[in-house]
Amino acid sequence: MSQQEILAELAQIVNEIAGVPAADVTPEKTFLDDLDVDSLSMVEIATAAEDKFGIRIPDDDLKDLKTVGDAVAYIEKAGVSV
């Protein structure tokens, strides 16, 4: 799965959970400040991403995922097999 495809899937998840338009979910945006995703919704997004991409995001790693780009890179590195 390419970075573009991961971004598109992730944008859909963020839209579903936080209501942010998918087009606004771009790599440089921070979840908290730019997209107004609070810490509880961030946990939901991580859980949905785990299901979607077949990966596991430990809490220690989750707290480092500040931007959408961080998350895309993490998911890619985590070895997307889907």
Place this chain on the structure above:
Amino acid sequence: MSDRTRVLVTGLGATTPVGGDVASTWDALLAARSGVRRLPYDWADGLPVQIGAPVAVEPLEVLDRVEARTLDRAQQLALVAAREAWRDAGCGEASVEPERLAVVVATGIGGVLTLLDQYDVLRERGARRVSPHTVPMLMPNGPAATVGLELTARAGVHAPVSACASGAEAIALALDLLRAGRADVVVAGGTEAAIHPLPIAGFAAMRALSTRDGDPQEASRPYDKGRDGFVLGEGAAVVVLETEEHARARGARVYAELAGAGMSADAYHVAAPEPTGAGAARALSLAMRDAGLAPTDVAHVNAHATSTPLGDVAEASALRKALGDAVDRVCVTATKSCTGHLLGAAGALEAVVTVLSLHNRQVPATRNLDDPDDEVALDVVRMSPRPLPPGAAALSNSFGFGGHNVTLAFREFA
């Protein structure tokens, strides 16, 4: 008495089994329309009771999807009612200082749908799949918090819990807050969303619910000889209360005065009503004294009357005990005959109905009262609405498992 802060009702909101807002709910009650129906859910098959009174308008038809998905249904209903009340009061344009605005929104049970749904998730999919929103959605102060956040209320956010008296107790506590000078405006009410197999099975196990065969709309029949239990409803109702000074300063439209409240406890049994109605009578007397009303001043009572065999009679005894012979000149109605029993929202909804009865000088009739119980010596409004005189005072009763008794006293404001 005269130097005490007067508290006025300046806004109303509701979403109920008979209407998605106050206007449609009031119209339905005047027409004595019932919101009780066969529950349209697969899970109802096999339950001992398969009827209930779900809200007429689903909250998701009114709320934004993303906003609603982190709110329990009880919170969603409270938000719908609070927004209507706030708009109705004309408080939208920053006319209330956040530090002087409080919220008291009660629920009898709290986020029970969330609790049970997430327990299913836990068992079926494991702890890591339990929603991070579970706790804020299930906590019984959740609806109060939701409304407080929505309106930016910083004087305090409270959630009294007293089973089916909760909604009335919220309004009684709001009255105290305003009289104590701790707020200028309080948004107060109750909400409940507990139509789920477990609460139904629990109430049915207590033999508290009607198991009447036939037309579901005939199941809730307060004071009728054929009554056999209450019908579980859901919904929310909210009032905006403010000090007379604050209401006058902003030129608010006034529905009625919340003239007083009385609260007592039976200390008799955790669920059964005290049969002589002594505790309820004390709440009634305290409310009248607090409001400066003599029994002969009371024109109308909106009864708790849930349609249970014991409860309706005990309340009738309480009314005669507290009002004496003056009760013969009081018209009584039991609007649960139409709405079913909204548990923690019931007292708030009936407060809204009582306020509208005074404001519109019209008392809705009690539905399904075909064969009045001889043990109930009250003038119950039947068949069609009854007019009220100008300047009338009215009481609204609410009682809850645990032996809680709350009476609210309202008066037309002149």
